[in-house]
Amino acid sequence: MINIDPVRWATAAMLVLAYAGMCAAILRGRLARAQDAGGADWLVLYASQTGTGEYLAQQTAATLRTGGLAVTCASMEDIGQATLAGAQRALFIVSTYGEGDAPDSAAGFQRLLAQDGLALDQLHYGVLALGDSSYAHFCGFGKQLDQTLAQRGAQPLFARVDVDRVAAGAIETWQHHLSHLAGTSDAPDWNAPAYSDWRIVSRHPLNPGSAGAPAYHVVLAPAGGALPAWQAGDLVQVSAPADPDFPREYSIASVPADGKVELLVRLHARADGSFGLASSWLCNGAALSGTVALRVRQHSRFQANGNADRPMILIGNGTGIAGLRAHLKERIGAGQHRNWLLFGERSAAHDYFFQPELDAWQRAGALELSLAFSRDGGPVAYVQHALAAQAAQLKAWVADGAAIYVCGSLHGMAAGVQDTLAAILGQDKVDQLAADGRYRRDVY
Numbered sequence: 001m002i003n004i005d006p007v008r009w010a011t012a013a014m015l016v017l018a019y020a021g022m023c024a025a026i027l028r029g030r031l032a033r034a035q036d037a038g039g040a041d042w043l044v045l046y047a048s049q050t051g052t053g054e055y056l057a058q059q060t061a062a063t064l065r066t067g068g069l070a071v072t073c074a075s076m077e078d079i080g081q082a083t084l085a086g087a088q089r090a091l092f093i094v095s096t097y098g099e100g101d102a103p104d105s106a107a108g109f110q111r112l113l114a115q116d117g118l119a120l121d122q123l124h125y126g127v128l129a130l131g132d133s134s135y136a137h138f139c140g141f142g143k144q145l146d147q148t149l150a151q152r153g154a155q156p157l158f159a160r161v162d163v164d165r166v167a168a169g170a171i172e173t174w175q176h177h178l179s180h181l182a183g184t185s186d187a188p189d190w191n192a193p194a195y196s197d198w199r200i201v202s203r204h205p206l207n208p209g210s211a212g213a214p215a216y217h218v219v220l221a222p223a224g225g226a227l228p229a230w231q232a233g234d235l236v237q238v239s240a241p242a243d244p245d246f247p248r249e250y251s252i253a254s255v256p257a258d259g260k261v262e263l264l265v266r267l268h269a270r271a272d273g274s275f276g277l278a279s280s281w282l283c284n285g286a287a288l289s290g291t292v293a294l295r296v297r298q299h300s301r302f303q304a305n306g307n308a309d310r311p312m313i314l315i316g317n318g319t320g321i322a323g324l325r326a327h328l329k330e331r332i333g334a335g336q337h338r339n340w341l342l343f344g345e346r347s348a349a350h351d352y353f354f355q356p357e358l359d360a361w362q363r364a365g366a367l368e369l370s371l372a373f374s375r376d377g378g379p380v381a382y383v384q385h386a387l388a389a390q391a392a393q394l395k396a397w398v399a400d401g402a403a404i405y406v407c408g409s410l411h412g413m414a415a416g417v418q419d420t421l422a423a424i425l426g427q428d429k430v431d432q433l434a435a436d437g438r439y440r441r442d443v444y
Contacts, residue, residue, distance in 0.1 A: 236250055312338065325357075394425070
């Protein structure tokens with residue numbers, strides 16, 4: 001899959017260490033962090049869909065701490081009304097994905113800001129808005145947040161900083177503001193080492209004859225050095241020679257035990273008939289004997305985290321099966337057989353990605369499968385329809401503690417799944433699952 005929110009500074013080693021500690025802290029006590037926030041000089045709050053905003057928030061907090069300031073850094077989902085109402089100074093680092101959509105972790109915070117009578121006259125704030133100018137509603141959520149805070153009486157410390165695909169100039173502007181607030185120029189280094197060289201071990205289309213765009217199974221291994229660590233749910237960044245300043249992100253479809261990084265890359269065709277720079281290079285342009293500039297990036301919100309021992313419902317369409325496959329490989333390899341995959345595509349004959357493997361897991365009793373192929377005749381059926389047809393099973397699995405992971409297209413599939421979950425479970429239950437970390441999405 002391609003994600004629209006790339007980060008240029010994070011390296012695999014730095015993020016694994018930083019995020020692992022942060023995720024452990026979240027699991028030990030979100031409530032304790034929120035209660036401690038009242039004693040901090042600053043709140044640094046982030047809303048991050050794939051980890052970019054989270055990483056930049058950690059760097060922001062580290063910069064403020066160099067000036068001796070007490071800082072609480074937390075996801076928006078961990079902050080309640082009392083903490084916000086008592087905060088004097090806060091910095092918000094927020095991503096926008098799709099056409100102006102807020103990250104899933106910001107849903108509760110949006111409801112908090114919408115409450116009648118909420119006044120934030122005591123709050124001084126700054127906003128770092130992350131987005132992609134190729135979308136009509138560039139930095140849409142960041143702009144909305146800035147406007148809402150001002151309407152509630154909060155006072156901006158400086159003008160909102162809008163960042164187009166993590167452009168260096170805008171990040172430097174933000175760093176300049178931070179140095180002024182911290183009263184120091186001794187800021188931590190936000191830059192990361194270069195990408196590593198990887199070689200393409202194999203590459204072949206998985207859907208020959210499909211009515212959809214070609215999807216390639218691309219397998220890569222380090223050209224030199226050890227295989228980096230990652231978990232199911234993590235991503236890679238690929239820097240294409242034709243556009244090196246804007247790396248593309250793809251879900252990893254394998255686990256470290258496989259000894260290689262596997263991707264499922266859709267050849268992106270533009271309206272004018274040309275192809276996407278990164279996808280066309282990975283699918284066709286990069287020579288098998290050459291190298292690919294690549295680095296692994298942790299995607300903590302789509303990792304198993306506290307859900308490793310729960311039953312897991314995995315829902316996706318198209319190339320979104322890549323990240324779901326990694327979860328299945330990780331879980332089945334660990335002996336966890338309470339797995340239910342709901343997958344949708346066009347045709348069973350051409351678009352049943354990884355069919356031999358999925359069928360083998362099903363025969364072994366490690367996987368339940370519900371499939372929806374929309375072009376195979378009869379009424380058009382998508383993955384959300386397959387979910388609706390299994391409403392009783394969905395309720396039973398959720399009652400038994402299952403987590404729900406969704407990966408694939410935001411519009412159509414993810415929106416349809418969201419509506420179906422709300423219709424079956426109730427919106428309050430869906431919101432609670434999200435708050436508890438049992439409903440996670442990697443959508444694009």
